[in-house]
Amino acid sequence: MKTERGRTHSGPDGSRKVLELTTLYEISKLVSTTFDLDRVAAATLKLLSDFLGLNRGTLTLLDGETGRLVIRAAYGMTRDEMEKGNYRIGEGVTGKVVKTGVPMIVPKIGAEPMFLDRTGSRSRLNQDEISFLSVPIKLDGKVIGVLSVDHLFSHSASFDREIRFLTIVAGTFAQAVRIQRMVEAEKAALKEENRSLRTQLAGRYRFENIIGESDRMQEVFEAVGQVSRSNATVMLRGESGTGKELIARAIHYNSLRSGGPFVKLNCAALPETLLETELFGHEKGAFTGAERQRPGRFELASGGTLFLDEIGEVPPSFQVKLLRVLQEREFERVGGTETLAVDVRIIVATNRDLEKAVSEGKFREDLYYRLNVIPIFLPSLRERREDLPLLIEHFLRRFNEENGKDVSIPPAIMRVLMEHPWPGNVRALENYIERMVVMARGNEARLEDLPAYVREGISFASPEAPGKGRKEDGENLSILEEMERRRLLATLKEAGWVQARAARVLGITPRQVGYKIKKYGISPREQS
Numbered sequence: 001m002k003t004e005r006g007r008t009h010s011g012p013d014g015s016r017k018v019l020e021l022t023t024l025y026e027i028s029k030l031v032s033t034t035f036d037l038d039r040v041a042a043a044t045l046k047l048l049s050d051f052l053g054l055n056r057g058t059l060t061l062l063d064g065e066t067g068r069l070v071i072r073a074a075y076g077m078t079r080d081e082m083e084k085g086n087y088r089i090g091e092g093v094t095g096k097v098v099k100t101g102v103p104m105i106v107p108k109i110g111a112e113p114m115f116l117d118r119t120g121s122r123s124r125l126n127q128d129e130i131s132f133l134s135v136p137i138k139l140d141g142k143v144i145g146v147l148s149v150d151h152l153f154s155h156s157a158s159f160d161r162e163i164r165f166l167t168i169v170a171g172t173f174a175q176a177v178r179i180q181r182m183v184e185a186e187k188a189a190l191k192e193e194n195r196s197l198r199t200q201l202a203g204r205y206r207f208e209n210i211i212g213e214s215d216r217m218q219e220v221f222e223a224v225g226q227v228s229r230s231n232a233t234v235m236l237r238g239e240s241g242t243g244k245e246l247i248a249r250a251i252h253y254n255s256l257r258s259g260g261p262f263v264k265l266n267c268a269a270l271p272e273t274l275l276e277t278e279l280f281g282h283e284k285g286a287f288t289g290a291e292r293q294r295p296g297r298f299e300l301a302s303g304g305t306l307f308l309d310e311i312g313e314v315p316p317s318f319q320v321k322l323l324r325v326l327q328e329r330e331f332e333r334v335g336g337t338e339t340l341a342v343d344v345r346i347i348v349a350t351n352r353d354l355e356k357a358v359s360e361g362k363f364r365e366d367l368y369y370r371l372n373v374i375p376i377f378l379p380s381l382r383e384r385r386e387d388l389p390l391l392i393e394h395f396l397r398r399f400n401e402e403n404g405k406d407v408s409i410p411p412a413i414m415r416v417l418m419e420h421p422w423p424g425n426v427r428a429l430e431n432y433i434e435r436m437v438v439m440a441r442g443n444e445a446r447l448e449d450l451p452a453y454v455r456e457g458i459s460f461a462s463p464e465a466p467g468k469g470r471k472e473d474g475e476n477l478s479i480l481e482e483m484e485r486r487r488l489l490a491t492l493k494e495a496g497w498v499q500a501r502a503a504r505v506l507g508i509t510p511r512q513v514g515y516k517i518k519k520y521g522i523s524p525r526e527q528s
Contacts, residue, residue: 016161020165022051023047023052024169027044027169028172030043030044030047031172031175031176031179035179037180040173040176041059041173042073042074042075044172044173045057045059045074045075045149046075048075048169049075049076052162053151054150054162056075056076056077056150057148057149057150058071058073058075058082058146058147059073059137059146059147060072060085060087060094060145060146060147061144061145062098062143062145067089069085069088069089069095069098069146070085071083071085071086076150077119077121078121081119081120081121084119086118087118091116092115092116092118093112093115093116093132093148094134094148097134097136097146098136098145101136101143102136103133103134103135103136103166103167104132104134105133105159106132107131107153108129108153109122109130109132112132115132122150130150130151130152130153131150132149132150132151133148133149133151133159133163133166134147134148135147135167135170137170137171137174137177138171144174144177145173147166147169149162149166206250206254210243210246210247210250211387211390211394212384212387213386213390213486214383214387216379216384217384220247220376220378223376224247225254227374228250229255229256231257231345232373232374233326233370233374234373234375234376235347235348235349235350235372235373236248236347236348236350236375236378237350237351237376237377237378238349238351238378238379239351239378239380239423239425240425240427241381241425242378242425242426243425243426244309244378245264245309247376247378248264248305248307248347248349249262249307251347252304252305252307252347255305255345257304257305257345259303259304260303261301261305262304262305263304263306263307265278265297265309266310267308267309267310267311267314268309268313272318275315275318276318276334277294277296279296279298279322279325280296280298280325280332281296281299281333282296282333282335283335286334287335290335293333296333298331298342301344302342302343302344303344304345305344305346305347306345307347307348308346308349309348309349310349311348311371312350312351312352312354312357312363313352316362316364319364319367320367322367326346326370327370329341329342329343348371354368354372355368380425381422381425381429382422385418386486388417389418389482389486391426391429392429392433395429395433395434396433396437399433399434399437399438403437403438405437405440405443407437407445409445410444413436416447417429417432432451432454436450484516485520485522488516489520489522491505492513492524499517
């Protein structure tokens, strides 16, 4: 008999051995180049037909969930025929091989009642001319499937050699299954880790976990809550260090796109040529050093949010390219011709006066209006001083945990921090608190660990330091006491100054409320 390549199946042993070794070599190359079991199986079954004349073949695996045998890959069958190949353990030839773990040879499938031909793939053939060979696939001593092939019937054939060869191939399949399971387990672990990290991020960026009880920040939270429910483009305005990226992430993780990626790009950090490749990606060979295709930020953010920080620093010559993407929702990679669709939510941020830049011709007016759909203005720290105690306590707790310390901030330093104008806003405050915790020699922060311009620019005698509360005896409040005072005052106002009602909200007794009112010198006349 001739194979498809014209090779003689029943030739001399030497020729047959060469064919077998060649086939095994080709199969080993397949296994080493891909972890995809379906590709390995389909290509291997075709190799068995091409080289050895084993015309029809199937890889049948045990489904761990259903306990049934299903055809995973086949050669010489249609997809519909494959789907019909479903067996119980012990059912038919395939089921018996799994049950016994022993190879089976059916010389003539037409004469074997156990051969079910459930797939129907041989219904139009002379079944007395077809032999069926099946070997078990074993992994760690357990039968996990069956490798089966059709062979033209021959009176002189014992098929012992074919069974030995197929057993070797079955061992290769077993290792391919092992690798596939390892890859799937790794993917599942990564997927679960990714899901867990997304859950943590979503929790971290919930509005209630972002520090800010001032009226200005409450306005920001209200606006963020509104825009999160849409896909509208958002422009975050505010000085450096006010937390624009934090708010951008909060919008993303509280939106319908929270399951997608959040991708950030600082537009001020890159020249125009790099900005284009970073945003749009590039094709292989697009320029010197482009050795492979690389996706840009628009592709990486697909289904999620793209945050463009420092948008006001984008060069005018590049602004028109960005405008085209925003208008047409499509782009091409650098050096490419394929047009790719854009599916991202755009959030931009700037600390520049874009209106002035537009009037001076430094920023395109059409791009400005395309980006400025929903502007949100973030207040400076000077405009939300009442949030300082909360922010200080937050950073103090965080850096104490990171450094294994228990540093506190004495009242004198607290006054300095409360009175400082904070040109660097929250970012500067964070840096100062970290510096004091790291440099502290004991459990109390030192004034000398603050920058000189901070220490020297404050009048320590100022009796009206913003946010500073007083006890009845005139002593300054600690951070925790200041926080307790503010919470008590806010609760009393909400409760209409009814102490019993405030006590229920706070979970303490009316007597304790009265004591704290006296302790902190709280009066209904207070407005903050």
